[in-house]
Amino acid sequence: MEYKFINPEYIDSVSSGDSSIIIEIAKLFEEQVPEMLNEMKILFGQKKYYDLGLLAHKAKSSVAIMGMAGLAQMLKTFELQAKESLETEKYRSYIDRFDKETSEAIRELGHLVSTLQKP
Numbered sequence: 001m002e003y004k005f006i007n008p009e010y011i012d013s014v015s016s017g018d019s020s021i022i023i024e025i026a027k028l029f030e031e032q033v034p035e036m037l038n039e040m041k042i043l044f045g046q047k048k049y050y051d052l053g054l055l056a057h058k059a060k061s062s063v064a065i066m067g068m069a070g071l072a073q074m075l076k077t078f079e080l081q082a083k084e085s086l087e088t089e090k091y092r093s094y095i096d097r098f099d100k101e102t103s104e105a106i107r108e109l110g111h112l113v114s115t116l117q118k119p
Helices: 008-014 019-045 049-064 069-083 088-116
Strands: none
Touching: 008 019, 019 049, 019 088, 049 069, 049 088, 069 088
16 A cells, blocks of 8 residues: 555654554554544634644644654644634634545554554
8 A cells, every 4th residue: 555644664663663552653643633633623613723723733743653744844834823823714724634634644544553463
């Protein structure tokens, strides 16, 4: 499978090639992403932009460990803008991109994990 969203080599390097660590971080990512996405939508709807910036920072760390450098960079921009309530018209597109790319990443991680669990 060609991975377009996650970077298996990077994940392998941060886990020192330990399959059980890769499986665990994939599971955590799969659990955390929907919660973060839901919270982003709520904070955006409530116009709690500073809190949204803090959440973007947290999300950035999660996607960075998956080797998703482009999304991590976008989340850094989102974090800095949201903490200052700048360019608020862009926030919806940032949240939509986070949703799309993390959904694809979860699908790819499922494939990666299944290859690691084969005997």
